[in-house]
Amino acid sequence: MSYCLNPYCSRPQNPDAANFCTACGFRLRLGDRYRPLNRIGRGGFGRTFLAVDEYKPSRPLCVIKQFFPQNPSQQDPELATVLFRREAMQLEQLGSHPQIPELLAHFEQAGYHYLVQEFIDGQNLVQEVTERGAFTEQQIWHLLDDLLPVLEFIHHHHVIHRDIKPQNIIRRASTGQYVLVDFGAAKTLEGTALERTGTSIGSAEFTPPEQAIGKATFASDLYSLGVTCIYLLTHVRPAELFDTEEGTWVWQRHLDRPMSGVLASLLDKLLQGPTKRRYQSVEAVLEDLHAPEIVTGLGVVAGERGERGVVQAASVKPELPETMLPEEERSLNWRCQHTLTGHQSWVRSVVFQSNGALLASGSGDRTVKLWNLEGELHRTIAAHAGWVRAITTSPNGELLASCSNDRTVKVWQWQTGELVQTLNGHTDWVRSVMFSPEGKHLISGSQDGTVRIWYVATGKLLQTLRGHEHWVTSIAVAP
Known part of the structure; x- marks a missing residue:
C-alpha cells in the first residue's frame, strides 16, 4: 500500500506502485524516494508515517515526520516550524549514537516540511x-x-x-x-x-x-x-x-x-x-x-550495605546443616583471609593468575587492580573508558584480558600492567571474554548479539558469530 501525505485527502490508501494519489492527485513518493506505507502517529505539530526507502536495493523501512499543526489557531505556527527544523538539526548532531535515531533526510515538498529518520523496530x-x-x-x-x-x-x-x-x-x-x-x-x-x-x-x-x-x-x-x-x-x-x-x-x-x-x-x-x-x-x-550495595538487574553486587569497592577473599559457609554434609566436609571452617579495599565502585569480576601469584579485580570505577596473595595492592590499571564488565587470564599466566561498556576488549601484561592490544569491533557493551585453551585466541561476547574471535598476537578479528537475538552475557570454550 502507498499512503497519501495530503492531510486533507479523503481516501489516502493507494496501490503499491502508484506515483500519484487516485483520490486527490497528491504525489505519493517523498523526494521521489521515500514511499509512505501507513500512518503510525499523530501529535500536536504533525503526523508520522512508516515508509520504505525505494532507492536502496534492500528497501529498508524508515519513518517520515510531516509538519502539520493539528490546531493552527491554538498553536504558534512560527514556533512550530522552528521546533521542527530544530529537531532535524538535533538528529543530525546526535544521531551517531546507537540509541538515538539517525537522520536520513530533511526537506520541503508541496508546502509541507518533512524529515526522514531511521526506523526503530520495537x-x-x-x-x-x-x-x-x-x-x-x-x-x-x-x-x-x-x-x-x-x-x-x-x-x-x-x-x-x-x-x-x-x-x-x-x-x-x-x-x-x-x-x-x-x-x-x-x-x-x-x-x-x-x-x-x-x-x-x-x-x-x-x-x-x-x-x-x-x-x-x-x-x-x-x-x-x-x-x-x-x-x-x-x-x-x-x-x-x-x-x-x-x-x-x-x-x-x-x-x-x-x-x-x-x-x-x-x-x-x-x-x-x-x-x-x-x-x-x-x-x-x-x-x-552503581554503588556496590545496590542489587541491580545486572546481578547482586553485595548482599548487605557495606564499604564501597571491597573485594573479599573468602568462601561462603555451607547452606546445609553440618550433619547433612559428607564427613570430609564437616571439618571445613571457612573464614575471610584478606579484605582488599581500594575500588571506588562495585567489583564486577575477579580472576587468579594461572600460576596463582596474583589476583585481579575489575570494577565499575573503570580500573583493573592487581593484588598479591597477602592482600596488598600490586598495581592499578586505568583500563577502560567505561565500566569493566569481565576479566580473564591466559593459560600461561602472562596476559590478562578485560572487556568493558566502552565496547572494547583490551589485553594487558600481568607483571607490568602494559597494554598489549586493544580490540575494536563490537557495537555495544562487551560483557564476557575468555582465552582459548592454547592462549592464541580471545573470544568475546557482547550486547550487540555477536561472539567475536580474535588473534591475540596481532589483535586481528578472525570471525564474527551471529545469530543471537539478544545480549551474549556468557561464553565458554571447549577444551
Missing part, C-alpha cells in the same frame, strides 16, 4: 506496559542502566530533550536496547542560555515545575525520567500518583510488590520538585546506581 514503553503489565524493580534498574548513558551523551552535547516520557522510549526488538526518540522539543544550551527563560513545552504529566515556566535545565530530563519510571512500575497515570494537597508523589502506594529502599530513594530524588534537591547530573545518578 515497542514504545506505553505499548510494552499495556501488553505485559507493570515493570518489575529489576526492569527499572535495567532501564536506568541502559538509558542514563544516552542522556549523558546528549547533555554533554549541551542538549536538553524536554519530552522524556514512555511514548518516546522504544525498546529495539533486535537487541533489547532502549532508544530515545522525538527530539522535536529538544533545546540546545549555549553560553548563558541556562539563565534565560524559554518556552514551556513537553508533556504535562511528565514535565517538571521549572520546565513548565520555561526554565528547563539538565535536571529537568532527570525528573521526567523519574516520572516515567514510576508510571512503568505502577501502570498508573502520573496525575493519579501525585498528591496535590500535599505536593508530594505517593507512587509507592500503588505498587503491587515491595521495593528495595535503595531504588525508592533514588527515584524519590529524581522526583524532587525543587531543582536543588534533585540530582543535578546524569553522572550523579549513575554513581548512586
Whole structure:
C-alpha cells in the first residue's frame, strides 16, 4: 500500500506502485524516494508515517515526520516550524549514537516540511506496559542502566530533550536496547542560555515545575525520567500518583510488590520538585546506581550495605546443616583471609593468575587492580573508558584480558600492567571474554548479539558469530 501525505485527502490508501494519489492527485513518493506505507502517529505539530526507502536495493523501512499543526489557531505556527527544523538539526548532531535515531533526510515538498529518520523496530514503553503489565524493580534498574548513558551523551552535547516520557522510549526488538526518540522539543544550551527563560513545552504529566515556566535545565530530563519510571512500575497515570494537597508523589502506594529502599530513594530524588534537591547530573545518578550495595538487574553486587569497592577473599559457609554434609566436609571452617579495599565502585569480576601469584579485580570505577596473595595492592590499571564488565587470564599466566561498556576488549601484561592490544569491533557493551585453551585466541561476547574471535598476537578479528537475538552475557570454550 502507498499512503497519501495530503492531510486533507479523503481516501489516502493507494496501490503499491502508484506515483500519484487516485483520490486527490497528491504525489505519493517523498523526494521521489521515500514511499509512505501507513500512518503510525499523530501529535500536536504533525503526523508520522512508516515508509520504505525505494532507492536502496534492500528497501529498508524508515519513518517520515510531516509538519502539520493539528490546531493552527491554538498553536504558534512560527514556533512550530522552528521546533521542527530544530529537531532535524538535533538528529543530525546526535544521531551517531546507537540509541538515538539517525537522520536520513530533511526537506520541503508541496508546502509541507518533512524529515526522514531511521526506523526503530520495537515497542514504545506505553505499548510494552499495556501488553505485559507493570515493570518489575529489576526492569527499572535495567532501564536506568541502559538509558542514563544516552542522556549523558546528549547533555554533554549541551542538549536538553524536554519530552522524556514512555511514548518516546522504544525498546529495539533486535537487541533489547532502549532508544530515545522525538527530539522535536529538544533545546540546545549555549553560553548563558541556562539563565534565560524559554518556552514551556513537553508533556504535562511528565514535565517538571521549572520546565513548565520555561526554565528547563539538565535536571529537568532527570525528573521526567523519574516520572516515567514510576508510571512503568505502577501502570498508573502520573496525575493519579501525585498528591496535590500535599505536593508530594505517593507512587509507592500503588505498587503491587515491595521495593528495595535503595531504588525508592533514588527515584524519590529524581522526583524532587525543587531543582536543588534533585540530582543535578546524569553522572550523579549513575554513581548512586552503581554503588556496590545496590542489587541491580545486572546481578547482586553485595548482599548487605557495606564499604564501597571491597573485594573479599573468602568462601561462603555451607547452606546445609553440618550433619547433612559428607564427613570430609564437616571439618571445613571457612573464614575471610584478606579484605582488599581500594575500588571506588562495585567489583564486577575477579580472576587468579594461572600460576596463582596474583589476583585481579575489575570494577565499575573503570580500573583493573592487581593484588598479591597477602592482600596488598600490586598495581592499578586505568583500563577502560567505561565500566569493566569481565576479566580473564591466559593459560600461561602472562596476559590478562578485560572487556568493558566502552565496547572494547583490551589485553594487558600481568607483571607490568602494559597494554598489549586493544580490540575494536563490537557495537555495544562487551560483557564476557575468555582465552582459548592454547592462549592464541580471545573470544568475546557482547550486547550487540555477536561472539567475536580474535588473534591475540596481532589483535586481528578472525570471525564474527551471529545469530543471537539478544545480549551474549556468557561464553565458554571447549577444551
